[in-house]
Structure formats: structure tokens, C-alpha cells
Amino acid sequence: MVAPAWWPYRTPPRDVLKNCNHFGNMKRNSNEEKSPSSKSIRLNSPSEGQQPCKIPMAEMATTMAPESPMPAPDNQNEQSASGYEVQAPAGSAMRAAFNRFKQRKSDLSDVLDLRVSEGSRTDESPIFECRPLLGDFEGLPEVCHGLRPYNEWTITTFPSRPGLFVINDAFEPSSHLNWLRSAIGEYSQPPNPTNVNLTGEAGEKYALEAVRWATLGFDYNWTTKEYPDVPRAPLPVEFTDVANCVTNAVGLGEFHADTAIVNYYPLKARLSPHVDRSERDHSQPLISLSFGQSAIYLTGGVSADDEVLPIMLHSGDILVMAGTQRLVFHAVPQVLKTRTFSPPVGLPSDADFTSVVAYANTHRINITLRRTLPS
Numbered sequence: 001m002v003a004p005a006w007w008p009y010r011t012p013p014r015d016v017l018k019n020c021n022h023f024g025n026m027k028r029n030s031n032e033e034k035s036p037s038s039k040s041i042r043l044n045s046p047s048e049g050q051q052p053c054k055i056p057m058a059e060m061a062t063t064m065a066p067e068s069p070m071p072a073p074d075n076q077n078e079q080s081a082s083g084y085e086v087q088a089p090a091g092s093a094m095r096a097a098f099n100r101f102k103q104r105k106s107d108l109s110d111v112l113d114l115r116v117s118e119g120s121r122t123d124e125s126p127i128f129e130c131r132p133l134l135g136d137f138e139g140l141p142e143v144c145h146g147l148r149p150y151n152e153w154t155i156t157t158f159p160s161r162p163g164l165f166v167i168n169d170a171f172e173p174s175s176h177l178n179w180l181r182s183a184i185g186e187y188s189q190p191p192n193p194t195n196v197n198l199t200g201e202a203g204e205k206y207a208l209e210a211v212r213w214a215t216l217g218f219d220y221n222w223t224t225k226e227y228p229d230v231p232r233a234p235l236p237v238e239f240t241d242v243a244n245c246v247t248n249a250v251g252l253g254e255f256h257a258d259t260a261i262v263n264y265y266p267l268k269a270r271l272s273p274h275v276d277r278s279e280r281d282h283s284q285p286l287i288s289l290s291f292g293q294s295a296i297y298l299t300g301g302v303s304a305d306d307e308v309l310p311i312m313l314h315s316g317d318i319l320v321m322a323g324t325q326r327l328v329f330h331a332v333p334q335v336l337k338t339r340t341f342s343p344p345v346g347l348p349s350d351a352d353f354t355s356v357v358a359y360a361n362t363h364r365i366n367i368t369l370r371r372t373l374p375s
């Protein structure tokens, strides 16, 4: 495949593919049969899809699903400390996909990797459409906290899943370790509650390796499944800024995140199928940032029996769930070791990244930015 003019990487798709060591079992070469999903993938050229998608919030009204418990583990590797409960019933499409992709040796040929998947431009019903963010960036909030400039953003939408957006490789490579460092050294620390320090009291001693989640802003109560009326602490400014850049860029307008859950995944961890419905205002999006190692992410529908799409999420990727996609089942059945981070060069001697690099090489961190208060 010849890289289209807007391809955001220096290396062409084939080489990106080759350099990802988890693709050992992906069938992507022209002599092999294409996966069902890649058959209907369409990559837009700039001339085909120049306009940034504008979906007003009002048009993206969600179907409110009844309140039900947050997800939780059905075995040791699933975010056991987090209080999640498995929601997708046995035998449902979501549970079947979860059980399939939690196997380390599962065939990944139908997992969409938006950085490398090839697509045909002639298909009538593409599974996804990938386009650069073009146009006038004047009205958008200034990019910050490691986000790439807007003209380097690639936005993927899914015609049959309006409200689901993925922005691949949205952060400058040099920023990933900074985000990981903050997740380890700040977000997991008091006053933020974590699975190993539920009260968020200062002075508690625990091993970083034991941390599975931290809550910031309005800290979610995993037992009552509720958010409190008053936030414990303001959200870090990088969370609110990045969330607002993202919603503006994808056409969802202003977004004031007030809450975040940070998930810490060792390579063996998983996150069971669930729906995030405890936030009070489901018309507000949920923004998910991924750093460190990669993950297979399953996105389903409002019913656990709806079709499930497996997507690969890599360090620096952003996923947005809004509108019809705000209350869909989703899960992380597997974390994959796909890359090796090295300490940044030329830093002052007090900027020691050794432990951050070691953590980044063996973990994935996901930060979900949410709004719980009605706007």
C-alpha cells in the first residue's frame, strides 16, 4: 500500500506493521486472505473527507439505559481490586468476544489497528473512516500537555457507531513518559483514593505494583456505585485541557471534565465488559487516553448481544465515547507488550526516568475523563 499524502507517520504503513512485534499472527499480507473487517475498511483521502465532523450534542442524545452496577472481575486478572462487576451475561456476544480475546494466543487478524489497517475506498459500508483534521484551527483551544498540533491529528469515525471517535497517536512521543510519570507519581497518590488506599489518606504505604485504579475529582464509590456531591480535589489541569481540546476537535464543542478514573494495567490485567453509567449526565462524552503498552479494546452496543468491534489501542491514542456510543458495553480483554520505552536523552540529572521507563515497559495506563455533574 502506498501511504496516502496525509499518512501521519514517517514510515509507510507496511513498515509500521512490520515494526509492531505483536502482529506476528496478523494476516495482513497481500497473499493472505484479508480479515472480514479489513475488507470493508475505507481510508479517506483528504479530498474525500476534508470537513471535520460536526455532530452537535443535541443530535447525539443517548438512550438512557437503566442504572446498573459497574463492572467487576470474574477472575484474578480482571481489575479485581476495582470493584467492577461483570455485566455482560454468559453467552452474550460481548462475553464471547471477551473470552476469545483474553486468550494470549487468540487470532488478532480481525482486530482493527487504525494505524496500519488497509482499506478499500470502493466499499459501500466501511467499518471506519479515517481522515485528517483539516480546516481552520483558529477557534479550537490551544493544544497543550503533549498533544500534537491539530494539523497532525487523524480522526477515525465509525459510520455504524456515531459518537465513537479514535484519534491515533495524538500525543507527541516525548510526552508519553511524562504522562506515565504523572500517573505513577501523582494521580496514584493522596488525596486521590486508590484500590490500595480507599480513603486517600496521606501516609499509607503500598507498592506501586498493587495499584489498579485511582479516582480523581469526584471520586467514584465502587460500593455504592455513586459519585459524591462535592469533589475531593479539582481535576488536574492537563485533564480538563486535553478533554476540551479533544471534544472541540471532533465537533462535540466545549467539555468540562470534572472526574477521572485512572486504570493501571500490568500485562496480565483485563477489564471486564461493562457500561459506564454512573455519571449523572450521559449526554456528556467520556474521553479515554492510553499510555504505555497496548490493549485490545472491545466496543459493543447498548445490548451485550450487539456486534462487538475489537480495536487495538496504543500509547498516545485517544478514544471518545459520545452520543449513541456513550452507554455501550466495552472491555479490555488483553494488554499486549508492543513497545520498549527508553529513558529520554539530554535530561538534567534530577529527572530520573528509570523507574517510569521500567513501569512503562510492563504496564498500560488508561485515563478516562468524565463529567459527572450535570452541565
Ligand SMILES: O=C(O)CCC(=O)C(=O)O
Pocket: 261, 263, 271, 276, 288, 295, 297, 330, 331, 332, 366, 368
Ligand atoms: O482501559 C480502557 O481502555 C477502558 C477503561 C474503562 O473502560 C473505564 O475506566 O471505564
Ligand SMILES: [Fe+2]
Pocket: 274, 275, 276, 330
Ligand atoms: Fe469503561
